[in-house]
Amino acid sequence: MQNAEMIVMEDLRACVKLDIVERLAKMILTNAASEIPVCTADVATTALEATVQCAGQLKFAKNGEEDFAVFVLQDGMAKITSIVLQTMSTYEDYNKASRRYDDQRAAVGSDVMAAMLQFYIGKKLQDLQILDAGCGTGNYAKSLIEHGARQISLLDSSPGMLEKAKDKLSDYIANGTVKDFIEAKMPPLPFSDETFDVVMFNVVLNHLDRGNPEFPNCVNTLKETVRILRPDGFIIVSTMLPSVAHNVMWFTQLNMKLTKRFTDECIPSVEQIEKMFEDAGIQCIQKLSILGSDMYKSYYNLDGPLDESWRATSSYWSFATSEEVAEAVERVKSLKASGEYEQWVKEHDLASSSGFLTIFFCKPRTTDKTIPLPE
Template identity: 75%
Template sequence: MSTYEDYNQKSHLYDTQRYAVGTDVMAAMMQFYCGKKLQDLHILDAGCGTGNYAKALVGMGARQITLLDASSGMLEMVKCKLSDYIARGVVKQVIEAKMPPVPFPDGTFDVVMFNLVLNHLDRGDPAFPNGVNTLKESIRILRPDGLIVVSTILSSTFSSVTWFSQLNMELTNRFNATILPSVEQFEKMFEDAGIKCIQKLNILGSDLYKSYYNLNGSLDESWRKPSAYWSFATTEEVATAVQKVEMLKANGEYEKWVKEHDHTNSSGVLTIFICKRSLANI
């Protein structure tokens, strides 16, 4: 389960704010590094949420995919969204389980992907031990030439790229220190788990968030509610952000401020790590 968000409660709201961004890049990397066509890869979507990434991969030709999540609410969404693919056997299993461990036999999958999930497994521990142990489990369940795909939002992205997270930097700094790993922390997690990162890339733009440029969204609880960032905030921290928006609007400076603080088109929101087991684990 997430250490800071109740996804059983939020499952029906999740798809109102999120797209499965970068799936085309992930699919290309899977095929290139595994040396197989997408249809021949058995993929585990670990921490699958409502199944957005799985659905996108199936649409691109994946024919063997297993989904795992700790939230029964999220998995109910999966079963509705992917019901046809479950009936046809394209979706092999839908498993409810908390990571770590990852409950599959050794050598089951060609690809294990963790999309926006590893930062949910630990809270306030800079070594991210649950994340490391989950990555170790991914090595165990991979086939010999298997691939690990990790997507995330980095702490540096919240600090200086997305405009809404710069409305209250005290909140953002606390969120980053408690929840979000930096690039350096991810690299240490990979090293501790016995994994080698072979590609790092950012997906430019803000497409991960459906209503990113709704500038009045930060004033609207229904806009904030699906976001783990805003759920993490205290009432006082939300009030500080709202007060800043209202002040900027009153001074006629809000749109200018957003343009000056939004760097998603040059830096991107989503970071993807493409990884394989290190030589010591081959």
């Protein structure tokens, strides 16, 4: 086994997109030549040194997790038949997405968040210790700083997103406004008890679980949030609801079979979110939706679904299989060919009246069922 040959290429984290993984598995199983990245030499060496044989398969662990691949011995060669991913998002490669993320995404609702925090906590933004959990490229952190925040920490599992955030916030790192950049996967939250006044999750929790209607990773992350909050601490959760994908965004209505699969597997409803809060010991004291399409800078680029770089900025398309993307593309082409496309988009776009983003403002649950308003 020590002499078993390995496919040793670049880091797997460069190719976590599921359709690539699927093609890779098929190519290997049919003995086709493959140059798609799989794993690094040191990871492969570790795999051979710590391999456990099980029913003809060889698995290896990294930091206690089956992190990269499952092997099978064929003619003395260890070949990869499937890949197990251990990243924070269950369907998006944010290292890859970080390259184009800021081309499209904006910190929608950050002004409302800044106002609500000060209203409910009764302190100025500059006096609050804030954690941006799942910070991405730092858009929300930057916006809150521009509104007056002076003590903010950022956490994300993607090195690519964190590097973008560091570049964007370099001046604020230098003057001490940004306290920490933490690379970590949630849950848990790697902080001491009662560290922060505010923890915010902006379009993050929908990435932590897939195919489990109980959303256990979300619940455990929220429980951790309660632990690291100071007394009178505040939690912000922003998300897109299933109804938005089904009825509001025009491009998610191009392939409704894909959209139903996406929302069923990944996007919690209001009822499921409220159940998460209950299970985590949290109560929502206010929720609201932000009208308009400002979250996506080129939302009304009607040729966007035909453009891979446009699709790359939305995790909806990353979730889709190549076949599902092709169906949506064909739908666009068919509507354009019939001259119906612009009218179809108008009929299926409700962004201005319904909006994309719903924000939940929450506190750890107290024995008193009512939250007093500040004097």
